[in-house]
Amino acid sequence: MAGELEIDIDRSSPVPLYHQVAQAFEQAIREGALAPETKLDNEIDLAKRYHVSRPTLRQAMDKLVRDGLVVRRRGVGTQVIGPRVRRSLKLSSLYNDLQESGAQPRTSVLTLETVTAEDEVRDRLGLAPGTEVYHLRRLRSIDGQCLGIMENYLPLSVGTLTGAALERDGLYNVMRRQGSDFQMAHQTVGATVATAAQADLLGISPGSPLVTVQRTALDSAGTAIEFGDHVYRADLYSYETTLMNH
């Protein structure tokens, strides 16, 4: 039951020791070399085995704990956590979420224009009255079926947007390439029923359920760089998240 693990520690490498140790354990756990429920050896022995100090080994373990791979309990020891718990922790990661929703099979651009921001858009983006913004409407489809309608507002400072680039790379890739660095996003997920116009676009009957997603994305300076108001067919789309305690 002991966590025997052969790993190479390169002391001349620029990557920190604790990171090397943590990465080695993470790989072993994800590959199954360290089965769930396995109890690791105690800190002292592990530190001795890998020729690092206890604080360094603890730093590595703390990283594993934060990543949800192991659980430590004082007086008990360190246990590898079950795969169900650690599965798809990254689902709540901003990058994956954006990439997933930005690089889907096909998106066609319905509208690409600059308009004077309405009150709600101004408020969401934190802009002054009368400011011009991009207004973008896209239709996302998968396997020929229309999945949802995406409406986005962006400040002009994000760069230049073209329909071709948007359809080829997705909104978020285009923005990132022009220097936008996403730091966080605030989302509100709700429900509504399809209007006649929406139903017509999506190829469903009016009154069908729709998932609504409103998202405001911020860069690392705290500036809002995108506001999105999306609706998706409820029978083809749902929003998944993983909530962690801590």
Added chain:
Amino acid sequence: MAGELEIDIDRSSPVPLYHQVAQAFEQAIREGALAPETKLDNEIDLAKRYHVSRPTLRQAMDKLVRDGLVVRRRGVGTQVIGPRVRRSLKLSSLYNDLQESGAQPRTSVLTLETVTAEDEVRDRLGLAPGTEVYHLRRLRSIDGQCLGIMENYLPLSVGTLTGAALERDGLYNVMRRQGSDFQMAHQTVGATVATAAQADLLGISPGSPLVTVQRTALDSAGTAIEFGDHVYRADLYSYETTLMNH
């Protein structure tokens, strides 16, 4: 511009020093005593001022970094981050989410019984065929308005559930008091339209939009301890999350 801050460190307290320091800074930042963009003093001076060692102070700072309150750059210093970025980071915390949804104004218990788990419930909870589970239906209301219908399935091993306790404390508090330790939950949020029966219970007309939430909660051992299938009135409820890059 220096981060002058008078805080009391209680060395005889059972709460760790680094936690006291971190909490003091967090409070100061949230209260505005430390304005955004403020550059904090260097670690050495701060450690000296609060009479702790540098590793201890670093531990506190690491906590602040993880919580998204400050940014540190080697060779530069530590800066308080903008309020928009840090706002409501805790929204994606499991505990708050559960507490919020578990201690609402009023919940009345419609059904509390033990049944043989159906296939979907068995699969979600990871139970053997034929296992008995709690089946719970509750109606949540706020200000006299019905908000949603919550249907839950729980393994019998969670303890004993009584209608009175559930209505008084909420499901999650009852479970936690009986030893369940929530570690994470997986949620799927979608949309549907109200059936006649649902509409009748919620006091709305059939065909109105509903937000659906399916949640599986796991404890630290990776065992599923709850499966919930909830619907909420879309005009009164929406699901908010904050996505972080990292």
Added chain:
DNA sequence: CTTGATTCAATGTCCTGACAAGTTGACAGG
């Protein structure tokens, strides 16, 4: 057989000390 206190093992906390690495700004040289 149950219950209680004891003991042991493990992680949690905290300290001092040292060096590495990145950033910035000042200073000297062109």
Added chain:
DNA sequence: CCTGTCAACTTGTCAGGACATTGAATCAAG
């Protein structure tokens, strides 16, 4: 005036040791 070098400052990394706190297993007493 411009530019490249260097020194000072700050955070990052790492070591080794000491004691506290918690959980569980062990053992003795009822």
